Amino acid sequence: RFKVNRDGAYVLIDQSTYNPKDGFRLIPADSLVADRGGEYFRQWRPEIKNEDDIWKEIINVSHIPGLTSAPKLQPIEARTVMLSTGMRAPMGVKVSGPNLEAIEQGGKALEEALKDVPSVLPSTVFYDRAVGAPYIEINLNRQHMARYGLTVADLQDVIGAAVGGMPLTTTVEGRERFPVRLRYPRELRENPEELARIIVPTATGAQIPLGDVADITYTRGAQMIQSENTFLIGYVIFDKVADKAEVDVVQEARRVLQEKIRTGELELPKGVSYHFAGNYEQQARAAKRLSILIPACLVLIILILHFQFKSFTAAFIHFSGVFVAFAGGFILLWLYGQPWFLDINLGDVNLRDVFQIHPINLSIAVWVGFIALFGISTSDGVLMGSFIHDTFLERNPQTKEEIREAVVFAGLRRVRPAAMTTSVTLIALLPILTSTGRGSDIMVPMSIPTFGGMLIQTMTIFIVPVLQCMWREWAIRKQGHKNE
Incomplete structure (x- = not known):
């Protein structure tokens, strides 16, 4: 921290002042006066708040037509992208044909057509010339x-x-x-x-x-002869608009190209074909596996609850926490896309920067977070329901009033343990939500649905007792009708 005057200007050693609002200029650190009660000195322009703002400035001033925006971890991530896709971009179109001339003609036609896709940055669409x-x-x-x-x-x-x-x-x-x-x-x-x-x-x-x-x-x-599956091949690379999922961009681009071919606006040479390639292929394969794993996890959770309580009705009552948590996860994902969410300053720190709040797409990491949430979200319901079940075995209530008294008694005895279980989970997720650096781009989206689901899942301490009470009262009424 360095000394400032009443106007907010920094006091220099030579008794002159420097106010960043009057214009930016470089000030050596040894020219400032250290003061514990002063302000932090920033050499950045006012609009630069975090590393994402720095990267956006770099992208804006180095916007060269035909070049896709590089990832933040250039040496490492760019190499990973090339190894996984075979191209120097996360997404692209592989054009194959009988000879290089036909491939180049088709690649240039696809280059012009892809510029009309709304979710594709036109300046990044570029056919990697093979002849020349x-x-x-x-x-x-x-x-x-x-x-x-x-x-x-x-x-x-x-x-x-x-x-x-x-x-x-x-x-x-x-x-x-x-x-x-x-x-x-x-x-x-x-x-x-x-x-x-x-x-x-x-x-x-x-x-x-x-x-x-x-x-x-x-x-x-x-310049380079490339082949794949015994066919000569060329590449049309492109990049997506910010906050768009790669799978959605590819699907939209495929629809646009098919429509242009159907109307005759796009004509490819004879023998030339194309297909999309990139990281989205891995996401598509993972999505197919998750379409099997997620229902299997839900069925497995129901079966485990059934084995515990020996009743499908009780199992579905405790499974209600999954539906509540599922809604909570989507609510937090929606809030992350709102510009006003947690737009609060604590001192010189904005909470949006601390939690890295930005729109989150439904990626594979998000769905993995939901799978973890499904298993954790039943804990409060099981904690509450098992004690209610034991209370009913001990008291054996036979009237509506006795049932409600037993449910209230058991519920009050288990509110604190349930709240402590949820609190520990939420506190454990905070370091992940605020993490930065390598791996955070995967861990943060994974923890968002879990945090939001567990936050809303506290409602199960009220939902499970109410459903238990309704079920027990219905069983008593049914038994009374049989006796009559």
Whole structure:
């Protein structure tokens, strides 16, 4: 902290002042006056509040058409993206076809079409050109070669030695080995005109320039030949609009492309096909597995409750906590997308920055958090219901008044343990909700539904006793009708 005056300006050692509101300028730390009761000194512009704001500024000033925005952890995450997708972007379209020219034509057409997708950033759509690198072609003239008595192998040896080099020997320096190669100097082999002057010995002993027996020209060729599943392939890379899920972006882009093809607005060359690729493929596969795992988890929870209470009615009463917690998880996810949620300053810290509040998509991490919530959310109901069950076995109430008295007695005895169980879970989740750094992009979305569900799940300390009371009263009335 450093000393400030009444106007909020920092007092410098030379008794001058500096007020950030009057304009930004660099102030060395040794020019400030330390003061425990002063203010923190920030060298950032006022609109920069956290690391996300810094990254947004970098993206805005380096917005180059044809380049996708890089992830925050550039060296690590970019490498992971390339290993998982085969492209230098999280999402893209793989274009395959019979030859590079047809692939390039189809890739450019898809590039223009993808720019019309609302959830895709138009400036990031780019077809990775496969054709365009300059090559030097040496076409041998066989008639002229026959006139001088030369073979193809003779010319290849000369060209290889002049351009690529001929290994002569290897030097030994300690434990290191260095090959010694002999070839033409760079100035004698850097353009077609110089290459045409390479001396070629003939069978008669005469020496002729290479240009007499070969045509040397520049030509355009592939920068890199890529293939997949025995097909030549090209890539159209793009990036999504902020706060959009990758699966939703790909589905929307697929619908737009199919509609353009159906109306004839997009025409692909014969033999050219495309399919989307990227991280969304892993999410789609995980979503299919979760569509099986989530119902299986819910059924397993019901069966465990049935084995505990020996009744499906009691099992579903205690299972009601799952529905309450499920609603609480979605409520907190919705609140995270609202700009006013926790927009409160405590000193110099905003709670939105502490909890990293921003819109959360329904990713795989979120659904894993819901699965954890389903198992935890029944704890209060089981704690409350088991004691109610034991109270009924002990008192054996036979009237409506006795049933209600027993439920109230048991409920009051278990409110504190249930509240303590929920509180411990919520407190344990706070460090995860406020975590930053590596792994937080997975752990925070995973903990949000669990925290929101457990927060709302405290309602089960009232819901379970009420449902238990209704069930017991119904059983007494049913038994009375049978006796009559």
